[in-house]
Amino acid sequence: MVDVSRVQKELTECNRDREVSGVSIALHDGSTISHLTGTIAGPLGTPYEGGTFLIDIRLPGGYPFEPPKMQFITKVWHPNISSQSGAICLDILKDQWSPALTLKTALLSLQALLSAPAPDDPQDAVVAQQYLRDYSTFSATARYWTEAFAKSTSTGMEEKVQKLVEMGFPEDMVRSVLKSVNGDENMALEKLCSG
Amino acid sequence: MGYDAMAHDASSPAARDAKKRRGNRSAKLKQSKLDVRREQWLSQVKDGKEVKTLVSPAAAAGANSGSPILASPHPPLPRRGAEIRARGGELLDYKEDSVGASQDVCSSDLESPMHSPVSCIPPVGCLPQHHCSGNGGSQSLSGDSSAWSSSRSVSDADDEDTGGSPENDDDDDGVLDDWEAVADALSLGDNHNHQDSGPAATPAVPASCPEPANATTGPEPIKSRTSAWSPDDVFRPQSLPSLSKHASFPASMGNCWTSMGIGYAQKGILLLPISCPICYEDLDPTDSSFLPCPCGFHLCLFCHKRILEADGRCPGCRKQYNSAPSGGGTTGNEQETGNLCLSRSYSVGPRY
Numbered sequence: 203m204v205d206v207s208r209v210q211k212e213l214t215e216c217n218r219d220r221e222v223s224g225v226s227i228a229l230h231d232g233s234t235i236s237h238l239t240g241t242i243a244g245p246l247g248t249p250y251e252g253g254t255f256l257i258d259i260r261l262p263g264g265y266p267f268e269p270p271k272m273q274f275i276t277k278v279w280h281p282n283i284s285s286q287s288g289a290i291c292l293d294i295l296k297d298q299w300s301p302a303l304t305l306k307t308a309l310l311s312l313q314a315l316l317s318a319p320a321p322d323d324p325q326d327a328v329v330a331q332q333y334l335r336d337y338s339t340f341s342a343t344a345r346y347w348t349e350a351f352a353k354s355t356s357t358g359m360e361e362k363v364q365k366l367v368e369m370g371f372p373e374d375m376v377r378s379v380l381k382s383v384n385g386d387e388n389m390a391l392e393k394l395c396s397g
Numbered sequence: 398m399g400y401d402a403m404a405h406d407a408s409s410p411a412a413r414d415a416k417k418r419r420g421n422r423s424a425k426l427k428q429s430k431l432d433v434r435r436e437q438w439l440s441q442v443k444d445g446k447e448v449k450t451l452v453s454p455a456a457a458a459g460a461n462s463g464s465p466i467l468a469s470p471h472p473p474l475p476r477r478g479a480e481i482r483a484r485g486g487e488l489l490d491y492k493e494d495s496v497g498a499s500q501d502v503c504s505s506d507l508e509s510p511m512h513s514p515v516s517c518i519p520p521v522g523c524l525p526q527h528h529c530s531g532n533g534g535s536q537s538l539s540g541d542s543s544a545w546s547s548s549r550s551v552s553d554a555d556d557e558d559t560g561g562s563p564e565n566d567d568d569d570d571g572v573l574d575d576w577e578a579v580a581d582a583l584s585l586g587d588n589h590n591h592q593d594s595g596p597a598a599t600p601a602v603p604a605s606c607p608e609p610a611n612a613t614t615g616p617e618p619i620k621s622r623t624s625a626w627s628p629d630d631v632f633r634p635q636s637l638p639s640l641s642k643h644a645s646f647p648a649s650m651g652n653c654w655t656s657m658g659i660g661y662a663q664k665g666i667l668l669l670p671i672s673c674p675i676c677y678e679d680l681d682p683t684d685s686s687f688l689p690c691p692c693g694f695h696l697c698l699f700c701h702k703r704i705l706e707a708d709g710r711c712p713g714c715r716k717q718y719n720s721a722p723s724g725g726g727t728t729g730n731e732q733e734t735g736n737l738c739l740s741r742s743y744s745v746g747p748r749y
Binding site for chain 2: 205207208211264266267298300301302303
């Protein structure tokens with residue numbers, strides 16, 4: 203059973219200085235405290251700057267003696283984060299977890315991971331290869347992904363819809379295809395053309 | 398109204414206090430050194446009034462040296478409470494034998510070593526010398542609030558001398574103006590006034606000496622001379638630092654308050670309010686003294702047990718808890734758990 207009082211205290215403590223730390227935690231839905239959503243701000247001076255990244259947090263029954271299960275909801279182009287699933291390769295979320303750590307420190311570690319990738323121990327091999335061989339392309343891609351997925355997508359989505367509608371595709375189809383490819387305009391165009 | 402009404406208010410409950418105090422004076426003497434000293438001083442003053450024994454110069458010097466202690470900006474709490482009560486007692490005594498008492502006080506002041514013949518000047522025309530008293534008093538007392546308190550007596554004297562009736566509200570503004578003048582004079586910081594402080598300290602008292610009708614207001618200067626401003630005083634200058642106000646506690650709290658406060662303080666030092674970093678529950682004394690790892694990471698016994706059941710690594714340094722005995726009978730079990738964990742971690746180790 204999750205230590206409810208500890209988690210509640212952690213939530214209060216983490217959200218107290220959310221403006222300063224750039225990380226916050228909220229209940230995913232009101233029903234259970236073992237399913238949370240974390241938010242971290244993209245660190246300044248990185249391709250992730252300006253983005254807001256959502257993290258799905260699931261607390262196992264043994265928390266805090268077992269590490270929380272975290273993965274990115276927001277798509278990220280990062281050597282240690284799966285570009286497909288958002289799975290995270292971070293030691294403190296696995297064998298280096300300590301019950302003295304908290305959800306806040308874990309989120310802060312994720313923030314640090316964004317600013318300091320470790321391509322030698324990759325989660326996403328493609329991204330890691332690109333990072334090592336062609337850093338400028340990696341940086342551009344990561345910045346583009348941040349623009350496309352980690353920023354308030356409502357206005358961007360409308361622009362993309364309008365663009366694709368102007369190309370002659372029906373609006374409802376454009377919207378559904380865009381949603382299925384997580385707002386990636388090029389992939390949506392490809393899909394629309396092929397389909 | 399002003400301080401006259403306050404004097405009446407203070408005197409009626411103070412009468413009971415004074416009687417009580419006389420009853421258990423011996424018990425009070427044991428409380429502390431300082432209490433003993435001030436009790437001696439008070440009793441000397443009273444003896445001088447009631448029994449009309451001779452007030453020796455030493456006693457008068459004691460009275461003079463006592464006032465700086467009372468007027469210090471941070472008086473210890475119990476003494477302050479007692480001081481207020483004592484003040485009330487003085488007021489009562491002054492009422493009981495008004496003429497004789499005030500005369501006696503005059504004589505005791507006359508016998509003070511700092512005294513000089515100038516004090517015989519009639520009080521009506523000596524307003525500038527009152528200011529001198531403010532200067533001299535402040536230098537001898539060496540403190541901001543004490544300077545105010547000593548010049549307070551001047552204001553009272555001014556009220557009596559010039560207005561005649563203390564209920565005159567118009568005098569207040571004038572008094573405040575005098576305060577500023579006194580403050581300006583203080584900033585000059587002239588040392589030679591120190592010698593004049595003797596005569597200046599007394600003229601307030603002779604003003605009330607010839608008038609038995611003024612007996613209630615007579616002791617006022619004494620009262621204000623022996624203590625700092627009380628926080629609820631109407632005449633307390635706005636410019637006084639609020640520090641003394643914070644340092645003062647309600648008189649009703651008395652000594653038990655300080656003992657309680659000390660108790661809480663000691664408790665706070667002994668029982669560090671640290672909660673277990675794992676379960677966020679407060680650590681009890683057993684937990685606080687429980688140091689299972691040389692890295693010094695504190696945690697409660699419950700969480701420690703839970704960790705030993707799992708991988709047995711210290712949450713602070715991630716090193717294996719060594720199998721050092723932490724309890725009596727459970728040593729064997731813990732050792733066993735530790736060995737198990739060790740073997741497991743060894744088997745896992747090469748993978749990383």
